[in-house]
Amino acid sequence: MAETAVAHAPLCVLEGIVKRFGDLAANDHVDLSLYRGEIHALLGENGAGKSTLVKILDGLLTPDEGRILWDGQQVDLSNPEEAAALGIGMVFQHFSLFDNLTVAENIAVAMPSGVSFRALNRRIADLGKRYGLALDPRREVWTLSAGERQRIEIVRALLREPKLLILDEPTSVLTPQESEALFTTLRELAAQGCALLYISHKLEEVTRLCDRATILRGGRVVAHCNPREETPGKLASLMVGTDIPALHERSHAQGEILFATQSLSAPAEELHAVALSNISLSVRSGEILGLAGIAGNGQSELFEILSGERHAEDAAMIQIAGVDCGLEGIDARRRKGAAFLPEERNGHAAVGAMALSDNVVLSRHGSGGLTRRGVIDRRIAQQWVDAVIARFDVRAPSANAKANQLSGGNLQKFVVGREMLGSPKVLIIDNPTWGVDAGAATLIRQALLDLSASGAAILMISQDLDEIFAIADRIAVIHAGRVSTPVPVGDVTREQIGLLMIGGEGTAHAA
Amino acid sequence: MRLELLPRTDVTPIKRALAPLWAIGFALLIGAGLVILLGRSPLAAFKVYFLEPLTDPWALQELAVKATPLIIIATGLVYCFRANLWNIGAEGQLIMGAIVGSIVPLATVDLESAAWVLPLSLVLGILGGALYGAIPALLRNRFGVSEILVSLMLVYIAELTLDYLVRGPWRDPKGFNFPTTPSFPDFALLPNLASEGRLHAGLLIALLGAVMTWFVFGRTMFGFGIRVAGEAPRAARFAGFNAPKMTLIAFLISGGMAGLAGIVEVTGQIGQLKPAISGGLGFTAIIVAYLGRLHPVGIIFGAFTIALTIYGGEAAQIALKLPLDLTRTFQGILLFCVLAADALTTYRLRLVTGAHE
Numbered sequence: 037m038a039e040t041a042v043a044h045a046p047l048c049v050l051e052g053i054v055k056r057f058g059d060l061a062a063n064d065h066v067d068l069s070l071y072r073g074e075i076h077a078l079l080g081e082n083g084a085g086k087s088t089l090v091k092i093l094d095g096l097l098t099p100d101e102g103r104i105l106w107d108g109q110q111v112d113l114s115n116p117e118e119a120a121a122l123g124i125g126m127v128f129q130h131f132s133l134f135d136n137l138t139v140a141e142n143i144a145v146a147m148p149s150g151v152s153f154r155a156l157n158r159r160i161a162d163l164g165k166r167y168g169l170a171l172d173p174r175r176e177v178w179t180l181s182a183g184e185r186q187r188i189e190i191v192r193a194l195l196r197e198p199k200l201l202i203l204d205e206p207t208s209v210l211t212p213q214e215s216e217a218l219f220t221t222l223r224e225l226a227a228q229g230c231a232l233l234y235i236s237h238k239l240e241e242v243t244r245l246c247d248r249a250t251i252l253r254g255g256r257v258v259a260h261c262n263p264r265e266e267t268p269g270k271l272a273s274l275m276v277g278t279d280i281p282a283l284h285e286r287s288h289a290q291g292e293i294l295f296a297t298q299s300l301s302a303p304a305e306e307l308h309a310v311a312l313s314n315i316s317l318s319v320r321s322g323e324i325l326g327l328a329g330i331a332g333n334g335q336s337e338l339f340e341i342l343s344g345e346r347h348a349e350d351a352a353m354i355q356i357a358g359v360d361c362g363l364e365g366i367d368a369r370r371r372k373g374a375a376f377l378p379e380e381r382n383g384h385a386a387v388g389a390m391a392l393s394d395n396v397v398l399s400r401h402g403s404g405g406l407t408r409r410g411v412i413d414r415r416i417a418q419q420w421v422d423a424v425i426a427r428f429d430v431r432a433p434s435a436n437a438k439a440n441q442l443s444g445g446n447l448q449k450f451v452v453g454r455e456m457l458g459s460p461k462v463l464i465i466d467n468p469t470w471g472v473d474a475g476a477a478t479l480i481r482q483a484l485l486d487l488s489a490s491g492a493a494i495l496m497i498s499q500d501l502d503e504i505f506a507i508a509d510r511i512a513v514i515h516a517g518r519v520s521t522p523v524p525v526g527d528v529t530r531e532q533i534g535l536l537m538i539g540g541e542g543t544a545h546a547a
Numbered sequence: 548m549r550l551e552l553l554p555r556t557d558v559t560p561i562k563r564a565l566a567p568l569w570a571i572g573f574a575l576l577i578g579a580g581l582v583i584l585l586g587r588s589p590l591a592a593f594k595v596y597f598l599e600p601l602t603d604p605w606a607l608q609e610l611a612v613k614a615t616p617l618i619i620i621a622t623g624l625v626y627c628f629r630a631n632l633w634n635i636g637a638e639g640q641l642i643m644g645a646i647v648g649s650i651v652p653l654a655t656v657d658l659e660s661a662a663w664v665l666p667l668s669l670v671l672g673i674l675g676g677a678l679y680g681a682i683p684a685l686l687r688n689r690f691g692v693s694e695i696l697v698s699l700m701l702v703y704i705a706e707l708t709l710d711y712l713v714r715g716p717w718r719d720p721k722g723f724n725f726p727t728t729p730s731f732p733d734f735a736l737l738p739n740l741a742s743e744g745r746l747h748a749g750l751l752i753a754l755l756g757a758v759m760t761w762f763v764f765g766r767t768m769f770g771f772g773i774r775v776a777g778e779a780p781r782a783a784r785f786a787g788f789n790a791p792k793m794t795l796i797a798f799l800i801s802g803g804m805a806g807l808a809g810i811v812e813v814t815g816q817i818g819q820l821k822p823a824i825s826g827g828l829g830f831t832a833i834i835v836a837y838l839g840r841l842h843p844v845g846i847i848f849g850a851f852t853i854a855l856t857i858y859g860g861e862a863a864q865i866a867l868k869l870p871l872d873l874t875r876t877f878q879g880i881l882l883f884c885v886l887a888a889d890a891l892t893t894y895r896l897r898l899v900t901g902a903h904e
Contacts, residue, residue: 057556345784367787376785383779390778398775398786401768410768 045108047072047231048093048124048200054101055088062088063099064255070200075222075232077242077263079275080252081473082445086235089252090202093233094126095119120146125198127189127206133177139188140173146192156195163191169221184332186210190218194225201225202233205471207241211330212501212534219245237474239268240502253277272474283482283506286489290509291321293358294493295374295462300353300362302341310334310517312341317512317519319462319493324484325522326508327497330537334517335497336379339466342495343376344369356462367402375399375460377451379467379497381444385451388440392432393417395439396424396454404458420457428453429479445476452480456487463487466497481507501530515539552894566892567838567845570884571852577884578877587867595866596859606858608744612816613854614847616641616808616825618753620832621839621846622760623804626797628841629764631777634798636683636698637805638829639705640676644806645813646709647675649820652735653717653728664735669752669810676806677799679705684798688791694798702829710822717820728820737815749811753850756804757843764843773797805829831857834882840889853878 046069055063063085070076080086091097093104095113103110106122113119116126133142140156147156157173164170169187177185186206193201203222207215222245226232236242242249243263251259251274259274273279296318304311312334319325329335340346341354348354348362355361356372366376376399378384386395396417401407406416418436425432428449433441442450452468468484469477485507488494497514498504504511505525512522513536520536579589600606620637627634648668655664683697710726719729737747764770776783776793783790808828817824835853839845860874 343785344787365787365789366785370787378781378785380781384781384785387775387779387782390774394771394774397768397771398782401771402787407768411766412768412771414766 044071046070046105047107049105050089050093050102051105052102053089053092053099053104055085055092055097055099061255063092065102066252066255066257068250068257070231070233072199072229072231073226074247075226075234075245077246077249078233078235078252079239079242079249079271081275081475082443084252084275085255086252087204088255090126090204090233090235093119093124093200093202095124120196120198123197123199125193125196125201127186127193127201127203131185131189133185133188135178136176138174138176139171139180142177142188143173143192143195147195159195160191163194180332198230200231200233202235204235205237206234207236207238211537212530213538214330215241237472237477238500238502239263239271239474242271243268251275275473276475281478281482283478283485286485290323291491293318294321294356295319295464295495296355297342298353298355300341300348302337302346302349304337305346310337312337312517315519317495317522319495321461321491321493322488323510324488324494324496324508326504326511326525327495327514327519328501328504328511328533328537329497329499329514331499333515333537335466335499335514337517338514339376339378339464339497342464343378370399370403373461375455375458375463377455377463377465377468379470381447381451382440386439386447389438391436391438392421392425392442392450393436395451396420399454400458420454424450424453424457427457428483445472448472449476449479452483456483459487459490459492461492463492463494464497465494467499468496469498469500469503477503501533505530513537549898551897552890553897555893555895558892562892566888567840567849567885570881570888573888574877574881574884577880578873581873581876582869585869585873587869592863592867592869595863597855599862600855600858605744608741608746610851610854610858611750612745612747613857614850615747615749615753615815616812616828617832617835617850617853618847619749619756619808619811620805620829621835621850622753622756622843623801623808624832624836625760625764625841625843625846626773626804627801628836629777630773630793630797631780632684632687632794632797633695634680634683634698634801635695635833636680636701636829637801637832638825638827639698639702640680640802640805641809641812641825641829642702642705642709643679643809644672644676644803645809645820645824646705646712648672648806648810649717649728649731649813652731652814653820655735656729656732658732658734660734662734664732665737665814668735668814669807672806672810673803674806676809677803680798680802680805681795684795688794694794709820709824713820713822719819726822730819731814735814736818737811745816747815749815752807752811754847756807757847761843769796805832808832831878834878834885837882838885852881856881 048070050066050068053063053066054061066089078086088097092099095116095118098114104113111122140153140160143160144151144153144156160171160173169191171184171187171191206218210218222232234246243266246263249261249263250257253275263271297315300312300315302312310333317325341348344364344366351360351362353362356369356374359372361369361372382388387398393414397406397412400420404420406413422435424430425435430450430453431446439447455463468480481503484494496508508525510522511525511528511533513520513533515537516539582589582592600610620641624634624637648671650671651664651668655661679701682701683694686692686697687694713728714726717728719727737749740746740748740750764774772783772788772793775786776788776790812824813820831853835846835849838849838852856874856877860871863869864871
């Protein structure tokens with residue numbers, strides 16, 4: 037099908053697109069043709085210029101040079117409305133939703149005026165049935181999980197019947213089954229003649245789903261290829277420009293239990309938060325336990341309570357190195373040799389408007405020798421920054437840049453490095469590579485393997501099953517606040533895990 | 548058609564530092580327009596407002612006297628504002644500090660001399676303001692009540708308490724029925740810094756407070772915690788900072804400084820309690836805090852700028868018969884311009900036109 041579609045005239049052509057920010061050329065003479073009925077992958081590391089290109093297509097940015105042809109006609113896209121009027125739909129990686137409005141209201145704001153809510157609700161329900169995008173139109177967005185929020189974005193785009201649909205990392209919060217369902221949707225859309233521009237870091241799915249790929253590096257197009265004929269490794273090395281090192285496996289020598297929860301339960305703190313129910317887990321020295329699950333099933337609540345941001349109801353519910361610490365705060369737990377890293381970089385693991393050295397102080401003030409009688413030693417903090425930058429290959433504009441001056445991947449390497457540098461005995465980490473590029477993800481995963489090889493116990497919450505299967509020793513699934521019995525990763529299939537992720541009983545209880 | 552704010556990518560520290568100067572420039576232009584509307588010459592107004600006070604040594608002292616309480620209150624407000632806590636009741640904390648701080652001087656009116664009275668009354672002034680400031684913090688921590696409403700409403704309670712005291716139990720029996728307390732004894736007053744003029748030691752207290760605040764926010768864990776709490780509350784939890792405790796301490800410091808400003812005003816230049824001892828200093832200090840970008844050094848400049856508008860306003864009232872309200876209006880314009888200049892330094896405006904608005 038792809039071959040015949042490509043033979044037609046292109047739907048949309050970008051010619052010689054240049055976009056500069058100061059001295060930096062985010063897009064440097066980029067050419068791209070998109071055909072009806074094709075699924076076209078746009079690949080590149082963070083900072084390669086993908087977002088800039090996509091924003092130009094969506095009318096959010098105006099190119100400095102070059103032109104855009106739509107059905108052979110030159111067009112000016114000066115705002116998203118014009119792009120939408122042409123038939124360009126966009127599903128962003130970062131949700132642009134109003135938290136206090138309902139699903140239907142969020143969808144209505146993106147629709148032309150004059151559509152009644154009743155009609156809208158029916159169309160939402162239709163789309164949901166057709167594409168497996170179940171949504172309750174009356175729920176308020178703040179009560180929804182990341183996965184559900186993304187469904188709103190997709191439905192919102194589909195309702196406008198786009199001719200070109202751009203998707204930025206759409207599967208990052210989906211289960212394997214949900215991803216497959218989405219691929220079915222996307223293939224169907226393509227079969228109906230829609231052009232799809234697909235941005236993803238999951239190269240394996242790109243090789244299965246996409247007909248063509250354009251690879252950007254440093255703002256330039258470095259390759260066009262047919263992803264079906266390439267391996268994920270080859271695509272990754274084209275993106276990075278060098279070969280991506282494979283992960284070094286480590287010995288699986290495991291020691292004593294360093295971190296454990298015993299019948300950990302916690303009521304939901306807010307109306308739509310998830311209650312945790314009877315969670316018993318243990319992680320040994322040298323072991324990585326992967327906790328899979330769809331976003332919004334209690335991961336953030338579990339992280340809060342494991343880290344001590346919120347206290348458990350009973351001291352014995354959480355143990356670090358055999359010592360009860362359920363009633364202690366996060367800093368006391370850090371002093372016991374534990375380190376924590378939440379999912380959200382901006383505003384949780386790091387403060388964007390603050391310098392990197394301040395961001396070291398943020399989590400290491402009690403356990404890093406950074407303060408004396410309440411006074412911060414800036415020199416030592418800066419030494420930490422330098423050490424993290426050197427060891428974790430963080431590309432920062434300066435040694436004491438602000439956190440928000442770093443790209444997502446570099447900031448993630450920085451916060452991971454900050455937590456690992458003190459050689460913690462226990463590391464609780466939530467989605468360590470969410471939204472980071474292949475190079476950074478590999479580096480972070482290798483660092484996790486190395487840390488566990490040095491004897492640390494790691495509990496890794498992740499929505500990325502590939503990641504769990506790549507580096508974890510055992511896997512458990514969290515669903516609706518309950519956690520399944522952990523099993524060795526070699527003993528289960530993705531499909532069994534996928535069933536557990538949606539609450540099915542499955543057959544994964546091999547242990 | 549609508550306006551959009553787009554983040555600028557080229558914001559340098561110099562541009563940021565120059566923004567308040569732009570703001571003052573624009574505020575002056577608007578002010579000149581107002582003066583013209585009132586039928587006066589803007590040049591004459593400019594001379595009375597700004598040139599004369601800055602060239603006359605006596606007036607310079609007077610500026611420092613007016614700036615002193617503003618510096619003290621505004622540096623205190625930094626502790627709340629940086630933590631995203633909206634203490635707008637500094638006026639009430641100031642009055643309560645003045646009341647509590649006046650207890651000892653009023654009780655020792657008949658003594659010959661007692662060196663301990665002044666320091667004790669300053670400490671009590673801080674305490675009075677701090678405890679009064681703790682009320683909104685405790686209500687916020689315990690019941691989730693908006694600190695904005697509570698701190699503001701407590702202003703009226705403080706004002707009426709002062710009014711009651713000076714008309715009732717604390718009224719000077721030899722005061723011809725005027726609503727004032729007896730004049731404080733000399734040993735309870737802050738010493739003057741110059742043999743002539745009204746400049747008093749309060750200015751040194753204000754500068755000391757600014758230096759300490761600068762150190763707290765530049766170097767200490769506590770100041771760091773306040774900044775994190777204001778920038779990113781979730782990161783503050785991740786850091787392990789106790790939010791309710793920090794809220795309370797921020798209000799205690801903020802209220803304490805406002806209380807200190809109150810007792811400094813009373814012991815530095817008024818010398819007794821009257822129904823009105825502040826005239827809105829606690830509110831004006833909010834402008835000062837933002838004019839100084841919540842930074843102690845900036846606040847010192849901001850306080851002198853505002854003191855200039857107050858002093859100039861009084862002079863203009865006398866010399867040009869311009870209404871004193873013009874001063875308040877000008878301060879409002881100035882705050883507006885400062886906020887706008889900050890916003891326009893960080894963002895640029897884009898006019899969006901399209902068919903589907």
